[in-house]
Amino acid sequence: MNRIVIVTGMAGAGRTTALKVLEDLGFEAVDNLPINLLRKLVQALDPLETDVAIGIDPRSRTFDVDALMPRLERLRGSGVAEVRLLFLDCDDEVLRRRYSETRRRHPLAFDRSLEDGIAHERQIMAPLRGLADHIVDTTALTAADLKRVITGLFDPAEGQxxxxxxxxxxxxxxxxxxxxxxxxxxxxxxxxxxxxxxxxxxxxxxxxxxxxxxxxxxxxxxxxxxxxxxxxxxxxxxxxxxxxxxxxxxxxxxxxxxxxxxxxxxxxxxxxxxxxxxxxxxxxxxxxxxxxxxx
Known part of the structure; x- marks a missing residue:
């Protein structure tokens, strides 16, 4: 049976790094997948083919937590694949520092401050966090630490x-x-x-x-x-x-x-x-x- 890992969480918490680690573990990685294509992607999977890691976050124009949650529940209950939701979290202060250091714009801070954008994102992501199979807090993790954690969670050899x-x-x-x-x-x-x-x-x-x-x-x-x-x-x-x-x-x-x-x-x-x-x-x-x- 295929494994599907949905990778989501707070923007800046390490989603891209997590997807790269999963890719190194043999997963096909798809980032910023529009929610309305999730079902089509699953239907296209060959049961004998490789596992899939899907990155979903607020930067996707079709991102909608209320629409994503029932889709995840139906996917989990379909039996066509083993579906696990990985939520990456991080302390607000560390997120602020990461955005300040990289000078990137927070995806939800269009007409508001960075602090307000992070707070708004945390509010809308809370229900999705509650559905997660795995919550990884990256506040004090280096990239190597995160790789170790992700490998421990999803590498069958490590799982033994x-x-x-x-x-x-x-x-x-x-x-x-x-x-x-x-x-x-x-x-x-x-x-x-x-x-x-x-x-x-x-x-x-x-x-x-x-x-x-x-x-x-x-x-x-x-x-x-x-x-x-x-x-x-x-x-x-x-x-x-x-x-x-x-x-x-x-x-x-x-x-x-x-x-x-x-x-x-x-x-x-x-x-x-x-x-x-x-x-x-x-x-x-x-x-x-x-x-x-x-x-």
């Missing part, structure tokens, strides 16, 4: 395993929206208060040694790994293709970074596919020494 993503973050900058599990490591002693360690990060050996020498670090890591390892096969058995584990501390620079690296290494040693990301390390900071080993 669980891809794990461990990330560090700063509580000061808010919880990561994409996180499935969140752990707080602010109880560990803080290298920030050491004048020598403060400019470094959890990727630097002196910081790693400082945190690892906390009397509670080893027992915490042992319990954390022992908690996660029995859960991961259960997540996979339930059909989950990717899991994001977020490790947070105050500044997202020292403790959470080291714990993220240590946890990732132990999960890899246990045979799991693990990627890492440090959300809040300043881009200007370069590590003095990098280690992927556990203490």
């Amino acid at each position: 395993r669980l891809a794990i993503h461990v990330m560090s973050f700063s509580f000061r900058n808010g919880l990561p929206r994409e996180a499935d599990l969140v752990f707080d490591v602010r109880f560990l002693r803080n290298p920030h208060y050491d004048d020598v360690l403060r400019p470094m990060t959890g990727l630097d050996r002196p910081v790693q040694d400082y945190v690892a020498n906390d009397l509670d670090f080893s027992s915490f890591m042992e319990r954390l790994v022992n908690l996660l390892l029995p859960l991961l096969p259960r997540y996979r058995a339930e059909g989950k293709s990717y899991l994001t584990i977020a490790i947070g501390c105050t500044g997202g620079k020292h403790r959470s970074v080291f714990v993220t690296e240590a946890l990732s290494a132990q999960l890899r040693d246990a045979g799991w596919a693990v990627g890492t990301h440090h959300r809040d390390i300043p881009r200007t900071v370069a590590p003095v020494a990098v280690t992927g080993s556990t203490p």
